[in-house]
Amino acid sequence: MRRFLVLALVSGMLLVAAPAPAAAQDTLKIGAPQPMTGPDAPFGDKFKKAYGMAVEEINAKGGVNGKKIEVIIDDHQAKNALAATVAEKLITQTKVLVLTGGRASGQAVEIASVAQRLKTPYVVDHPSADIITSKGFEWVFRNNPTGSIYPQAFNKFITEVPGAMPKSAAVVYDNTVFGKTIANSAMTFLKSKNVPIVNDEAYPVNSLDFKPLMTKVKAGNPDFLLMVAVATTDAILLTKHAKEIGVAPRAFVGFGGGFGVEDLAKELGPQSQNVFSSAAWSGNPNDPTVKEFYKKFHDKYGIWPKEHEVEGYAIVYVIADALRRSSLGGNLDADRETIRQALLKTDMTTVFGKVKFGNWAGPLGDKYTNQNIYSPDHSVLAQWLDGKLQNVWPKSNAETNYVFPDNTVKR
Amino acid sequence: MSRAAAVALVVILMMAPPLLTANSFLLHLGITMLLWTLLGASWNLLGGFAGQVSFGHATFFGVGAYATMLLYLRLGLAPWYGLALGGLAAMLVSLPIGLICFRLRGPYFSLSTLAVAEIVRLVALNWEALTNGPVGLLITGLPSVALGGRVINWESKLPFYCVIAALAALAMAATRQLSRARLGAYLVAIREDEDAAEAIGIDTVRAKVLTLALSAFFTGLGGGFYGFYYRYVDPDAVFPIALSVEMVFIAVVGGLSTVVGPVIGAVFLTSIGELFRERFQVGHLIFYGLFMMLAIRYLPEGIWGSLRRALAGRPRAEPWRS
Numbered sequence: 001m002r003r004f005l006v007l008a009l010v011s012g013m014l015l016v017a018a019p020a021p022a023a024a025q026d027t028l029k030i031g032a033p034q035p036m037t038g039p040d041a042p043f044g045d046k047f048k049k050a051y052g053m054a055v056e057e058i059n060a061k062g063g064v065n066g067k068k069i070e071v072i073i074d075d076h077q078a079k080n081a082l083a084a085t086v087a088e089k090l091i092t093q094t095k096v097l098v099l100t101g102g103r104a105s106g107q108a109v110e111i112a113s114v115a116q117r118l119k120t121p122y123v124v125d126h127p128s129a130d131i132i133t134s135k136g137f138e139w140v141f142r143n144n145p146t147g148s149i150y151p152q153a154f155n156k157f158i159t160e161v162p163g164a165m166p167k168s169a170a171v172v173y174d175n176t177v178f179g180k181t182i183a184n185s186a187m188t189f190l191k192s193k194n195v196p197i198v199n200d201e202a203y204p205v206n207s208l209d210f211k212p213l214m215t216k217v218k219a220g221n222p223d224f225l226l227m228v229a230v231a232t233t234d235a236i237l238l239t240k241h242a243k244e245i246g247v248a249p250r251a252f253v254g255f256g257g258g259f260g261v262e263d264l265a266k267e268l269g270p271q272s273q274n275v276f277s278s279a280a281w282s283g284n285p286n287d288p289t290v291k292e293f294y295k296k297f298h299d300k301y302g303i304w305p306k307e308h309e310v311e312g313y314a315i316v317y318v319i320a321d322a323l324r325r326s327s328l329g330g331n332l333d334a335d336r337e338t339i340r341q342a343l344l345k346t347d348m349t350t351v352f353g354k355v356k357f358g359n360w361a362g363p364l365g366d367k368y369t370n371q372n373i374y375s376p377d378h379s380v381l382a383q384w385l386d387g388k389l390q391n392v393w394p395k396s397n398a399e400t401n402y403v404f405p406d407n408t409v410k411r
Numbered sequence: 412m413s414r415a416a417a418v419a420l421v422v423i424l425m426m427a428p429p430l431l432t433a434n435s436f437l438l439h440l441g442i443t444m445l446l447w448t449l450l451g452a453s454w455n456l457l458g459g460f461a462g463q464v465s466f467g468h469a470t471f472f473g474v475g476a477y478a479t480m481l482l483y484l485r486l487g488l489a490p491w492y493g494l495a496l497g498g499l500a501a502m503l504v505s506l507p508i509g510l511i512c513f514r515l516r517g518p519y520f521s522l523s524t525l526a527v528a529e530i531v532r533l534v535a536l537n538w539e540a541l542t543n544g545p546v547g548l549l550i551t552g553l554p555s556v557a558l559g560g561r562v563i564n565w566e567s568k569l570p571f572y573c574v575i576a577a578l579a580a581l582a583m584a585a586t587r588q589l590s591r592a593r594l595g596a597y598l599v600a601i602r603e604d605e606d607a608a609e610a611i612g613i614d615t616v617r618a619k620v621l622t623l624a625l626s627a628f629f630t631g632l633g634g635g636f637y638g639f640y641y642r643y644v645d646p647d648a649v650f651p652i653a654l655s656v657e658m659v660f661i662a663v664v665g666g667l668s669t670v671v672g673p674v675i676g677a678v679f680l681t682s683i684g685e686l687f688r689e690r691f692q693v694g695h696l697i698f699y700g701l702f703m704m705l706a707i708r709y710l711p712e713g714i715w716g717s718l719r720r721a722l723a724g725r726p727r728a729e730p731w732r733s
Contacts, residue, residue: 036693075688075695080648084641085439085685092436109549109643116551117566135551175536177545177645202537 027070028063028323030316031090032101033083033111036075043103043308047125048073049301050312058316064323071316072096076107083107087114095332097323098123098339100315105129105177112140119333121340125315126308129177134366141343141357143318144311145281145375147181148364152379154253154278155189157393157402164404166190166224170199170217170249172210172238173228174256179205182228182255185363198222205231210241218247225249229258236267243271243409250405251276260306265387272384274406279389280307281378283351284397293351314352321348344370353378418587421671422580429572438568442640444681445575446633451661451673452582453629457622458659459668460595462602463513466655467524470508470531471501471627473649475634477535480548480644489554494574494635501631502624504531509620516605525652532650547645550638571640578636579674582629586670589625598622630658664706666713675715
């Protein structure tokens with residue numbers, strides 16, 4: 001037994017020590033730190049599928065300037081320090097031309113910091129914390145909207161729809177970068193319109209009981225109830241407990257990933273009716289090319305793409321476009337600078353929408369660098385109607401008419 | 412080979428990598444290993460010698476990291492002062508924690524450290540005026556510093572390597588001193604039988620609180636170094652339970668209450684972690700876990716403990732128990 005174990009251990013070590021399969025030579029390498037194990041692994045997998053499909057399509061059409069492209073995913077286990085290690089390794093060992101990915105904001109900040117120091121372009125596809133593009137990192141670009149831009153569609157809705165401006169609002173949000181940023185952004189806007197905030201409540205992620213919180217909210221009798229939840233279970237329980245306690249606003253408005261997934265309708269049943277979701281943008285559903293992409297993706301993988309897949313798929317096209325416009329000489333440092341210059345001139349449309357990187361001021365006064373200037377348009381208000389999430393505002397992206405005020409609660 | 416020679420050899424090996432390679436990724440791995448060495452050695456002071464198993468050392472790491480970052484961002488204090496003050500801050504925080512938690516023994520003590528770590532994490536998460544809450548603190552550039560007429564290049568790995576190697580060596584020296592000091596003897600007595608130690612007149616609470624303060628100081632230095640090296644701290648990165656547990660692993664796998672153990676543990680775990688990750692990409696944690704199980708089952712004294720015993724030709728000792 002002992003000998004067997006030693007043998008197993010030694011052969012395991014040899015297996016590890018043997019050179020890893022070499023990457024295909026002479027490809028244009030894109031590095032993507034993603035969580036492939038650990039709590040965020042399901043998200044890493046979404047991006048892997050999305051990158052894979054885009055790479056396959058581009059290479060099938062002859063690649064970029066005659067060379068094939070390759071996305072090299074490396075696992076950071078959703079740990080910040082490991083994300084820095086992985087970024088460093090992709091840049092100095094794997095010698096990628098450009099980075100993308102990251103998934104969560106904490107890890108993306110580390111990757112951005114490393115990319116900035118080692119002068120390698122990092123094109124962000126999903127992480128939303130404002131600080132990633134508001135600290136003057138000229139090597140960091142972002143296609144997706146920042147956290148503080150997420151509530152834009154909701155802001156437009158209450159401004160543009162007659163009589164929709166809240167008379168008062170309660171805001172509950174999870175205690176994460178994401179939750180906090182969105183709540184701050186929404187509250188800043190409401191305060192600018194002189195809407196009193198009757199409740200301002202933060203809760204820890206993955207809470208199990210929101211009844212005490214909702215009892216407090218009910219006492220304030222808010223005209224609008226704004227709820228921010230990253231976690232799906234939080235979104236479900238917030239809505240459920242608000243309705244059970246009898247909070248009766250004119251609108252239940254959810255922000256964050258938790259309110260945009262099908263489980264919400266499945267778990268809540270009729271209680272999900274009319275709940276708004278200021279959902280993450282996943283392309284304009286009325287656009288035929290976006291529709292075609294949805295179908296193609298579903299045919300290939302058997303799932304309908306959502307924000308993550310759309311973002312991951314689009315970013316490969318954004319990077320490929322910049323690579324196409326760069327004449328690369330083989331000197332890594334010079335090539336990375338050439339690619340950065342090309343990214344600065346990006347002006348194109350993907351399934352995600354229009355992309356052009358620029359420097360501008362965000363809704364909370366953050367000074368963005370290389371943030372997609374079309375980001376404020378990439379925010380959409382959707383509503384759960386008969387178990388389906390449908391875009392309702394702005395009009396140009398609407399799939400159906402909104403129901404407002406909420407007709408399921410007694411006031 | 413005498414023990415002193417072995418220790419000297421290990422210290423020389425620790426300092427060697429920058430002379431042998433300029434590859435920045437390898438130096439980065441070296442820095443990671445030395446940071447883990449420092450943390451393993453810090454934990455070892457309390458866990459190894461005194462047998463007080465703390466699952467809450469991330470608290471001191473996080474306090475050190477935040478203190479150093481805040482001193483720099485708010486007051487512009489240069490890195491080295493900040494590092495030392497980060498260590499002191501962690502030490503101060505450890506005093507009330509020690510006085511409360513050391514009323515408990517064995518598993519109750521371990522659980523209370525776990526609880527305190529969670530409380531401190533929540534404070535960091537919610538005390539936004541001080542810590543910036545979940546958004547965290549980011550340094551975008553380090554101040555230029557001249558040393559002996561030469562400006563230090565913070566973009567290279569070398570200055571960081573030198574700092575962390577010095578800190579790790581310092582922690583190891585402290586371990587060695589402790590093992591020879593009166594306090595070290597007290598701790599061993601406490602570890603073996605706390606009632607007997609008390610009966611012969613050792614002020615056990617005082618001895619434990621002092622050791623915790625020392626251990627917290629070095630852990631805080633590690634936290635401060637993390638802040639400066641990675642340039643970004645948020646509560647989830649510097650206060651997680653996983654971090655405390657990793658410190659325990661380093662000390663246990665390397666060899667409890669030994670000077671060299673933590674280096675061996677850190678080098679070993681960091682390299683196999685990195686190798687498995689590169690090799691298996693998704694399944695690597697299974698192999699890592701399997702390896703840990705084998706190590707704990709067959710090398711209960713840790714790698715260095717077993718090696719040392721084999722070198723001295725002594726029979727297999729009774730594994731250490733708390």
